Amino acid sequence: MGAFNSLTYNATICLGCGECMMACAKAKSGDADRFDQSRIKIVPAGDNKFEAALCRQCGDAKCVMNCPAGALTKNAASGVVDWNADLCVSCLLCTVGCAYGSITFESSVGHVAKCDTCGGDPACVKVCKSGALGYVTTASIYNDYGKQEDLFAPGLAACQGCNSELMIRHVLRRVGRNVVVAAPPGCIPGMGTVGYNGKAGAKVPIFHPLLTNTASMLAGLKRTYERQGRDVTALALAGDGGASDVGFQSLSGAAERGEHILFLCFDNEGYMNTGMQASSATSFGSWTSTTPVGDKLQGKRTDAKNLPMVMMMHNAAYVATASSVFMEDFYRKLDKALAASKQGFAYLHLYAPCPSGWRFPASLTIDVCRLMVESNFVTLWEYTPETGLVFTRPTDKPKPLESYLKAIGKYRHLAQEQVDRIKKLLEDRLAMLKRFVR
Amino acid sequence: MTALSKPGKVVVLDGNEAAAKGVALARPDVVAVYPITPQSSLVEHLSSLIASGELDAELMNVEGEHSVLSALQGAALAGARTYTATSGPGLAFMFEPYIRQPGLRLPMVASLVTRDTLTPQCVWGGHQDAMLVRECGWIHMYCETVQEILDSVIMGYKVAEHPEIMLPVNVNHDGNYLSFGVTRCEIPEQALVDDFLGPKNINWHAALDPERPMSVDPLTGNAGGAGPSMFVRYRKGQTEAMAHALDIIAEVHADWAARTGRHHAPLVEEYRLEGAEVALITLGSMTGAAKDCCDALRAGGRKVGVIKVKTYRPFPVAAMARALSQVKAVGVMDRSVSYGWNSGPMHQDTLSTLGKTGLRMPCLSFIGGLAGADITEAHFERAYDAVFKAASGDMPPGPLWVNEKD
Numbered sequence: 001m002g003a004f005n006s007l008t009y010n011a012t013i014c015l016g017c018g019e020c021m022m023a024c025a026k027a028k029s030g031d032a033d034r035f036d037q038s039r040i041k042i043v044p045a046g047d048n049k050f051e052a053a054l055c056r057q058c059g060d061a062k063c064v065m066n067c068p069a070g071a072l073t074k075n076a077a078s079g080v081v082d083w084n085a086d087l088c089v090s091c092l093l094c095t096v097g098c099a100y101g102s103i104t105f106e107s108s109v110g111h112v113a114k115c116d117t118c119g120g121d122p123a124c125v126k127v128c129k130s131g132a133l134g135y136v137t138t139a140s141i142y143n144d145y146g147k148q149e150d151l152f153a154p155g156l157a158a159c160q161g162c163n164s165e166l167m168i169r170h171v172l173r174r175v176g177r178n179v180v181v182a183a184p185p186g187c188i189p190g191m192g193t194v195g196y197n198g199k200a201g202a203k204v205p206i207f208h209p210l211l212t213n214t215a216s217m218l219a220g221l222k223r224t225y226e227r228q229g230r231d232v233t234a235l236a237l238a239g240d241g242g243a244s245d246v247g248f249q250s251l252s253g254a255a256e257r258g259e260h261i262l263f264l265c266f267d268n269e270g271y272m273n274t275g276m277q278a279s280s281a282t283s284f285g286s287w288t289s290t291t292p293v294g295d296k297l298q299g300k301r302t303d304a305k306n307l308p309m310v311m312m313m314h315n316a317a318y319v320a321t322a323s324s325v326f327m328e329d330f331y332r333k334l335d336k337a338l339a340a341s342k343q344g345f346a347y348l349h350l351y352a353p354c355p356s357g358w359r360f361p362a363s364l365t366i367d368v369c370r371l372m373v374e375s376n377f378v379t380l381w382e383y384t385p386e387t388g389l390v391f392t393r394p395t396d397k398p399k400p401l402e403s404y405l406k407a408i409g410k411y412r413h414l415a416q417e418q419v420d421r422i423k424k425l426l427e428d429r430l431a432m433l434k435r436f437v438r
Numbered sequence: 439m440t441a442l443s444k445p446g447k448v449v450v451l452d453g454n455e456a457a458a459k460g461v462a463l464a465r466p467d468v469v470a471v472y473p474i475t476p477q478s479s480l481v482e483h484l485s486s487l488i489a490s491g492e493l494d495a496e497l498m499n500v501e502g503e504h505s506v507l508s509a510l511q512g513a514a515l516a517g518a519r520t521y522t523a524t525s526g527p528g529l530a531f532m533f534e535p536y537i538r539q540p541g542l543r544l545p546m547v548a549s550l551v552t553r554d555t556l557t558p559q560c561v562w563g564g565h566q567d568a569m570l571v572r573e574c575g576w577i578h579m580y581c582e583t584v585q586e587i588l589d590s591v592i593m594g595y596k597v598a599e600h601p602e603i604m605l606p607v608n609v610n611h612d613g614n615y616l617s618f619g620v621t622r623c624e625i626p627e628q629a630l631v632d633d634f635l636g637p638k639n640i641n642w643h644a645a646l647d648p649e650r651p652m653s654v655d656p657l658t659g660n661a662g663g664a665g666p667s668m669f670v671r672y673r674k675g676q677t678e679a680m681a682h683a684l685d686i687i688a689e690v691h692a693d694w695a696a697r698t699g700r701h702h703a704p705l706v707e708e709y710r711l712e713g714a715e716v717a718l719i720t721l722g723s724m725t726g727a728a729k730d731c732c733d734a735l736r737a738g739g740r741k742v743g744v745i746k747v748k749t750y751r752p753f754p755v756a757a758m759a760r761a762l763s764q765v766k767a768v769g770v771m772d773r774s775v776s777y778g779w780n781s782g783p784m785h786q787d788t789l790s791t792l793g794k795t796g797l798r799m800p801c802l803s804f805i806g807g808l809a810g811a812d813i814t815e816a817h818f819e820r821a822y823d824a825v826f827k828a829a830s831g832d833m834p835p836g837p838l839w840v841n842e843k844d
Contacts, residue, residue, distance in 0.1 A: 180516075180646045195656030197668055205646040207515070207654035210534055213508030216500060220509030221646055223496045224468055224516035232516075232648055250508065253501030 004059065004079030004139040007040075007115065007122060009052040014132035016042055016050040020124035027123040028113070036108050039115040040124050040133075041101070052133075053101035055115040057081050062097030063114075072103075079138070080117050088112065141327050148173040151203045158191040161355040161362025163324050163369065164266045165191060168237055170327075171264060172204065174334055179233040180221055181206040184214045184247060186239035187354075188266065190273040193237070211242045215254035218261050226260070233262060233341065240267040240281035244307040255314035255345045262341035265307060268354040276357040280305040283377075284425065285418045287410040288357070298413055303425050308349040312383045312436065317344025320382035320392075323351050325369040329392050333382055340384070351378050359409025368407055375404040376426055379433060389436035401426065446626040446698070453616035456584045456623050457523065457549050457609070458483035460591030462493040463631040464547070467518035467638075470498040470506040474528040475561045476613035477551035481523055503532035507548075511535060514544040515646040515654060519595065519638050521546065525613060526553035526567045533571070539606045540575030540676060542655065543643060545598035546606045547591055550578075552722070552773075553613040554809050562810025563613035565721065566774040569783045575676060577607040577683055578751040580722045584621045586702050587611045589694060592631055596690045599635075603683050604643060605676075612773075614810050615723040626698055634697055680752045687749055705754035707746040710736060711764045714743035716825040719770040721747050721784060724806070724813045728771070731818035742822050753787050759795040762788070767829035769802040769821050771813065771840070781805075781837045800828035806840025813840060 021038040029037035041053040061081050064072045071087035072094055083103075090111055094103050103114040115122075117135070125133045137143075151172040158165035164187055172181070181204055183189040193201040194208050209217045214236045222234040243251055243265040254261055270288050271277040278288040283304045287293050291300040312319045318340035322330040330350075337346040353369055355362040372378050376398035383389045401423055405411040414422075451459070457480050461469070469488065471481035487493040496518075498509050503524050510520040524532055529550060539546070554564030568578060577597060581587045587609065594607040611617060641647075644654050659669040684705060691704035707725075710732055711717060720728045725746045735742045745761045745768070747754070762768060772782020779786050781803035788801055804821050806813045817840050824838055 177651075178648045180648065189657070195653040197658055198656065200653040200656065202653065203651060205648060205651045205654070207646055208656070209512075210508070210538065213504060213535060216505035216508035217512035217515075219500075219505075220468060220470065220498065220512030220514075220518070220520075221516045222512075223498065223509075224513040224518040227467060227496050228517070249501060250505045253505055256501070257499070 005117060005137050006057040007054055008134040008136050009054055010132045011051055013130045014050045015130045018042055019127045020133055023123040023127040027118055039113055055102035056100055063094035063103050066093040066097040083114055141331060145173050152193060153201045156191040159356045161365045163352045163365050167324055167350055175233055175235055177204055179204050179235050182209045182214045182218050182236045184209050184238050184242040185211045186242055187273040188237045212246050213250050214238050214242060214247055216250040219254050219259040222260050236263040238265050240265055241271045241279040244281045244305050245279050255311060255316045258344045260341055262337055262346045264348045266350050266352040268352040270357060272354045272357040284422055285411060285414050293413045311347040315385050316347050318346040318384055321349045321380050323369050323373050325366060360407055371404040371407055374399045375401050377404050388438035389433060395430055446624040448624050450620055451623050452618050452620045453584045453587050453611045454480035455483050456588040457591055459625055460588035461521045462487050463628060464592050464595045466495050466521040468496045468513040468520050470500050470509045470522050472503050472506050474525045476617045477523045477525040503528040507532050507535040510546060511544055514546060514640050517641045519640055523549035523551060525551045526555055529567045537574045543604040545604050545640060547594040547598060548608055550608045550610040551613050551617045552610050560809045563615055564773050564808050568610050569774040572751050577605055579609050579749050581611045582723060582725045584623050588623055589700055589702060593690050593694050595635055597687050600686045603679050603686055605679055612723040630697055683752055684754055703748050705749045706757040706761050708761045709744035711743040713741055714765050715741040716767045716829055717743040717745050717765045718821055719745045719768060719788060727813055727815050728818050731815040755791050755794060758791045762797055767800040767825050769804055769825040771804045771806055773807040775805055800833055802828050803837035804840055805837050811841035811844055
């Protein structure tokens, strides 16, 4: 599949100057004054604001569906919705379908007209002073990584809506075949990645370390390969229990020694594979099967250990937090972590909300991931000894914390004072992290 | 010394240094270390050998015994010959990866510099630590002398890596008495050891290698409804390899003897059993004092002998039965206890051997040498007396505690 390129329009900063329409008219008719020939129309939207009638090159375009003649097609290579003059029967059904008013009948030329992105170099974007118009390659991750082989077996038995399965597939596509994967006991081997009864779950070497010794086993393996002169990526796909609780000693030791390991922690805030028990990564107030809610106890009584911050304090070669909602950010960090793991210890902490254990509908995983970040419940940042801490997503305008907590069943019982404590903790943690910014 | 054997360099050193020298001659790829009394000087020697370049190995200074063995398992799965050493509480902390190693069929040698276990708090020698892991699937060989430590470490690799065995080997030597006892020791030439061990082949059966991708240790047993057969086959194979190891250990000792001229009994040593009426069964460094006592008593006309156990796991039932069949009564000197049986662990093994082979004789349990206590010739003489009394029907109801009043 090729690239999906499209124009973007930001109404909040559009000045309504019309330069784009003139540039388009000139490009399409040779005459900048022929506004009727412009395939972009900036129109007043009241209150000194503007809107754009502009083709978004939809992925599942209604105009294409409506066209009975096959004159409109989604170009698999460029992503542009192409119009073919020879096939068009001028029925105008396409204009009925478009919600953006961006394919319309032009009486001056006698047929419908729409944006063709000027062959990938749109004239309108070049003249836009405000920056309201942009030209982007969408689905770049899909295009960059979609071709790469999925190295896990199809049909892993993760729960419906599992974020971790999605992410481990992304990780291994990027890391490739020259890898040894450690999957300590938990959801990741539980879904079948290592395999059952002689059947493998991955196309690469993979093993169950103990819950306690993931980093140590990989360290010995990696040092042996380096001794043999072989560059093999040592990759851990661990959960928060195996990283922040019982496996912490080996993790800390490996980080201190700067072992050349890429350690990924999928933080679903507990022992979800074992039945949703609390770990030290479980957030305050959470219901889990070992921090139940009753008359005497109302969920977890302590705050979550902030493992990525602890790993930063080891001065590891690379430490970052990431979310599956911000995939470009995730991939950029994965690339950096992979590179850093050739020279030192790289730690990537992935927030992995768990529909089964946290009690929210499986269809809302990505929404919960997004709210988690946008409410500052977690923050996205990266650290290297050279740069210090850098936030990779702004934290200054968070959505209300309640919008996040209310989306998740494990917080349903929270009293206001518990919510207030979480708020205070998040503010304190953010302030602490900010002190690591140089 | 046979015509094939070559003399080595003779030096004076203690057991920990002898173990380190033996390890270096076996050319491990990765050595992971963590200090603990009375093992520490062993890994200090090894670290020095690596620092000086005398031993070309990767040295991993990890943060605890749990990670020591874990790192070495990872290394072995990438094809490395590995080594470590530990004692008492260190072995206890290592337990989780320790019990896994034989099931992974990863060959290695690890020295247990034996020490009594907590509590009472104690840093002195005793066999309790090694005895607590006797049913974990590791091969256990106990050394009597400093020379035997060096030789057994090297032989340990040959046994562990034998393609029909593929199991880890503990070469055990007594904390304090052997770890720090300084004696004469002959160091074989590197070429002799290289030729003896041959090429390494550590992970032909289970590898974590992108060039040979496989899942290592996926879930087995009843998961997925496949039934327990695969799990049972793994266990059975491991147990059979353990049993077969007795043959290989004997072969390897014979091969070593032919090359070096040093004959160590591979399984059980029969000492002056000809015409003996009673014998004491020993393990480790106490054997020297037992033999001296035996010699003295023999000189006085008393018909006594010593049965030294070298290979304790797998237990050499046939060799033991051969030795036992030559006497009328026996006493077992354990340097540890079996809490469940109110006797020593090796006493239980001896009783089982008698039961399995249909031999009947009085079999006494002695518990001595705990917490670094010395088992002297005088102690052994009293033990012989007790066994003679038992032979004539005076059997004590429980174990005899050798150092209770020392």
